[in-house]
Amino acid sequence: MQYNISFDICAIVIFVFVLVLFLARKNYATSSNAAYLILLVDSLVAAVSDAITGYTIPNADKVPIFFNYFINSVFFLSMNTVLFWYCYYLLRIIYKTRPFTLLNKLFLIVCGMVDVILITSNPWTKAIFYFDGYEYCSGNLKIVLYIVSFLILLNCVFETIRNRDSLKIGQILGMVSVTVGNLFSVIFQMFHPNELITSFTVSMALLVIYMSIQDVDNYVDPLTRAFNQQAFEDTLSGFVKTRNPFTIVTVKLQDFRKVNETAGIVAGNRILEMIASRLRNIVGKENLFYNSGTRFTVLIHDKGMDENSIISQIKFDLRREFQVGDIELRLRPQLIVVRYPDHGKTSFELEDAITYCMRQLEKSNTQEVIYADSLILKQVKRNADMDRIMREAMHNYGFKVFYQPIRDAATGEYHSCEALLRLYDEDYGFISPEEFIPRAEKSGLIIEIGEYVFEEVCKTIRSRKFEQLGIDYVEINLSAVQCIQRDLRDKLQVIMKRYHVKPEMINLEITETAAVSSSEQLLDFMNVMLHGGIRFSLDDYGSGLANMNYLLMYPFNIVKLDKMLIWKAFSQERALVALKYTIEMLKELNYEIIAEGVETKEQADGLAAMGCDKFQGFLYSKPIEKDEFVDFIRKNKAESYGD
Known part of the structure; x- marks a missing residue:
């Protein structure tokens, strides 16, 4: 049988071309980059050995038999490990710093062992191929290699689809096209063994990956050409895994905004480039990151890098004047020093320590260097405890949903309430939402917690028969992280249908933070949910500077006045005037107004006179558990009926 090796020749040229490009570019040291390099080299070996076998097999009478066994074994081993490394590379792209699932690990190990054992033992078993005289023959178990390859590719498709939310559109299209192309080549090769197309298909696949997925600029800031925040997070995670001590020095430039104001943004950008260049000269390009x-x-991790010397050099070099055109500028650098494992045993804890030190810098503009200390360690430990407590609370009922009644100003009746989440721990007691909610948003737990709250409310609406109690709707808070979920609408609708809750029974509260961080996604989500019957309220109105813009941008039905605005109005004359005109404006815009934090009769009477529709606050009731809330509403109805 004669083999067509022209596809192999083309594949070798493409592999060499991509390999040269890859090695010539500035590649960031990630596990996915390492996997891609191994994949390239392995594929090149497979293509070369495949081309050689295209000559040695038809000329078996002229080639030593041991060489034919050797070169064919090299081809099978390299070609089948190509798919192994491709799957590993894809999983590294998908999971990034997260560990693989146990099932994925076992799957790769089993597939790899099956291939390696069958191929390396073939000279004795003849299970994959053998030579009958000078004729090349396929072994009885060669089909197993195709089956393993088929399973690996199916796993690639499955993982890509399953984790599509964590990938960009370009990455998804690239991975799917590459996987489908490889799957086609495996099937084609089974039925057309003389057409050596597999290596060519792999070469095209790796070219597509290089162009659409393996983009080194994903890790490089375009302005400073330093590695970016994503690169920092990945590197930090990798360093922690080694368990070798290292130091993180964060550099912040004080009052840099004045540079943009006096010299212009172009000059400011030029100075950032110069800062990056000076830092790069001190620590090298591989240890420098531009965060934002x-x-x-x-990062100081090499034993040859002296921490004190580097810190002194950074302070000296960044204090030197920066010349931009005719302008000479001087900056004041501030440094934060955090060490592993002294100030954190995980990348999350180390970033917490940096964040906490950053707040300390904001409080003290005079300090040049802040070293993480025992107070910071205490805060980092508390943050870690908060994460643990919240994770455990999701499984041991540590979270409780309380309900705070909302009173109608005109009738004194209660036809709505706000659902408020509470967290209790045996060691810490009740933990304030002002502490655990921001923490949950940062850790990503807020998505799971938000779904839990929504489901608990829907379950309570049905089980406690809120409609029969005269409750028109329940207010539920949405966090900024929830608002940018693409499938949030579907999740909420599924939960409401499960408990047969009418959309009109739900009012979603949006905070200023959520509105800022989600914009277009939030507007689309609100319009769809409004069409379905759910209403929206803008929470904490008066706490920020841009709330008026949100009223004009988003279709809110209700505006809730921030409690600090209420309290200040009844202690300061000017704040009271501002509150009066605020309420007057909101009434003109036809918003229903709810005043939060009402604690005295004076406040209630004053707010009613100004035109507030409803009150929420301790004057009437603190947040209470669902059964206590039901008793409260029933008691109020009985008193109203008695009146």
Whole structure:
């Protein structure tokens, strides 16, 4: 049988071309980059060995038999491990710093062992191929290699689809096209063994990956050409896994905003480039990261890098004047020093320590260097405890949903309430939502917690028969992280249908933070949910500077006045005037107004006179558990009926 090796020749040219490009570019040291390099080299070996076998097999009478066994074994081993490394590379792209699932690990190990054992033992078993005289023959178990390859590719498709939310559209299209192309080549090769197309298909696949997925600029900031925040997070996670001590030095430039104001944004950008260049000269390009704004981070991990010397050099070099055109500027750098494992045993704890130190810098503009200390360690430990407590609370009923009645100003009746989440721990007691909610948003737990709250409310609406109690709707808070979920609408609708809750029974509260961070996604979500019957309220109105813009941008039905605005109005004359005109404006815009934090009769009477529709606060009831809330509503109805 004669083999067509022209596809192999083309594949070798493509592999060499991509390999040269890859090695010539500035590649960031990630596990996915390492896997891609192994994949390239392995594929090149497979293509070369495949081309050689295209000559040695038809000329078996002229080639030593041991060489034919050797080169064919090299081809099978390299070609089948190509798919192994491709699957590993894809999983590294998907999971990034997260560990693989146990099932994925076992799957790769089993597939790899099956291939390696069958191929390396073939010279004795003849299970994959053998030579009958000078004729090349396929072994009885060769089909197993195709089956393993088929399973690996199916797993690639499955993982890509299952984790599509964590991937960009370009990555999804690239991975799917590559996987489908490889799957086609495996099937084609089974039925057309003389057409050596597999290596060519792999070469095209790796070219597509290089162009659409393996983009090194994903890790490089385009302005400073330093590695970016994503690169920092990945590197930090990798360093922690080694368990070797290292130091993180975060550099922040004080009052940099004045540079943009006096010299212009172009000059400011030029100075950022110069800062990156000076830091790069001190620590090298592989240890420098640009986080955002005027914040850079340096990693000191090599024994040859002297921490004190580097810190002194950074302070000296960044204090030197920066010349931009005819302008000379001087900056004041501030440094934060955090060490592993002294100030955190995980990347999350270390970033917490940096964040906490950053707040300390904001309070003390005079400090040049802040070293993480025992107070910071205490806060980091508390943050870690909060994460643990919240994770455990999701499984041991540590979270409780309380309900705070909302009183109608005109009738004194209660036809609505707000659902409020509470967290209790045996060691910490009741933990304030002002502490655990921001923490949950940062850790990502807020998505799971938000679904739990929504489901608990729907379950309570049905089990406690809120409609029969005269409750028109329940207010539920949405966090900024929830608002940017693409499938949030579907999740909420599924839960409401499960408990047969009418959409009109739900009012979703949106905070200023959520509105800022979600914009277009939030507007689309609100319009769809409004069409379905759910209403929306803008929470904490008066706490920020841009609330008026949100009223004009989003279709809110209700505006809730922030409690601090209420309290200040009844202690300061000017604040009272501002509150009066605020309420008057909202009434003109036809919003229903709810005043939060009502604690005295004076406040209630004054707010009613100004035109507030409803009150919420301790004057009437604190947040209470569902059964206590039901008793409260029944008692109020009985008193109203008695009146």
